[in-house]
Amino acid sequence: MKLYYHPLSGHAHRAHLFLSLTQTPFELIEVDLAKGAHKAPEFLTLNRFGQVPVLDDEGTVIADSAGILIYIAKKHGLTDWLPNDPVEAAAVQRWLSVAAGQIAFGPAAARLITVFGAGFNADEVIGRAHAVLKTIDEELAGRQWIIGGNKPTIADVALYSYIARAPEGNVDLAAYANVAAWLSRVEDLPGFVPFVKTPVGLAAAA
Template structure:
């Protein structure tokens, strides 16, 4: 397997993190975004959208981080991470959608401003970040993991990276004790690999 990534991409990290958590070795290929490698003819043959990450498993090419989580869980029969029961599978899918929606347009977008100089409205995306964090804080009431139960799922992995690095986008996590406890639980999992930190935003002062 090869995983095409960038060390500062939260989408890339969630894919790399899950591979590590389930003990799957993959060759990591770092794509130079600054040099435009993600827009090269070679890379666009893997993902026409020119986005990271991309997983190559023999003749199978999987683009999109959440699709990679699903593929890896299915390929290796990890029903503990992606349950088969209809209600539990639907609950996982709900939070994968949140990761692709509210997380991407909230904490991830806020971080894009400080790390990559994206031209988003900081006040707007930080407000979106706090809105979704407030929902997750309530969702975690009485739960160790986002869909409940005694173990994490790929939904937790999908949410983790951009929430963990939200302070880099000037999103303060101090008002969310359950979220912080949940982050610590993920970081304590066997096989956990950290998302590279960047000293920007609130992280610079920490």
């Protein structure tokens, strides 16, 4: 099993993190985004959108971070990470959608400005980031994990990376105590691998 990734991609980190948490054997292959390796013909045969991460499981190719989380959980029958119960499964899907929506267009976009020089409106994306973080902080009140229960799910994995590095995009996490406690719980999980820190934004002064 091979995971094509870039160390500064939060989407790639989700996949890397879950493979490590589940003790799934895999090989990391770094894709040199700066040199355009993700747009090379050989990579586009794996993912025609030219994005990381991509998982190649002996010819079965999964080219989406949420898809990779679901694939690994389903392949190994990890119903603690991806419940079969319809209500819990729907709750997981809700937060996967938030990760692909409000997180991607909030804290992830804010970080893209400082790390990669993306041309987003900083005030707009930082405002979106605080809106979704406030909601998540409220959701975590009295909970250990985002859908409740006493164990994490792939929803927690999908949300973690860009929230953890939100300060790199000038998004201050100080007001979100429940989020901070949740981040610590994720980081205490056996097999946790950190997302590379970049000294930009608020993180530059930390």
